[in-house]
Amino acid sequence: MIKVTSGDFDVQATIDAAARRSIGAFVTFVGVVRDDGIERMYLEADCFAAEEELSCIRTEAVDRFGVETVDIIHRVGDLRVGDPIVLIIVGASHRRAAFQACEYIIDRIKESVPIWKKEYTPDGTRWVPGEHEDKKTSG
């Protein structure tokens, strides 16, 4: 499943849906809203383009690491500290490929998927700079 949604996700249900007899390992990554002195966070996306990009990343991961299943769910909208943001579940016959693919996927999401975070703090708001940001655009 590839999805950008305002709803929450169910980790176990997603694993159950991906399960097949040839899979020996599922690696799960859940990104959550960290308390960096914020009150809440708003996530914005170009949803259609984001799902297209996530699908491309899934294909890349399957081709590179030979994993069997990749599910990615990314949330948008208002979230609070501790709320889950993103779920990545990779299923593979062996653990090593699953771990490698999972790390590759989250790195690629941070690099190219059109999703942005705005943090609300007691002092105001700020857009979270991307990891591939240069200084001038982060103001």
Next chain:
Amino acid sequence: MKIWIKTFARFREVFGDRFTVEVPLDATVLQVAKTVECMHDGGRGMLMESDHTIRRSVILLRNGRRIPGEGREQVRLSEGDELTIYPPVAGG
């Protein structure tokens, strides 16, 4: 000619989410980006470097398709095209 502009996140807050700009026939992506940046004082430096090139971290799409980095500034647009301008992404 008329070009549609679509922006997101911090660019949307400064420039607006979807609007048109009037540019000369066969204008390049660079010309359109300069036109957009000049529309709002608060946008100065957000899209363009001081040497008048487009910031590398700014992502551009023409009619929903990414314009690859190499030579993207010289891509010529056509009447009615939509140029989407993304700030650096920060998902995950």
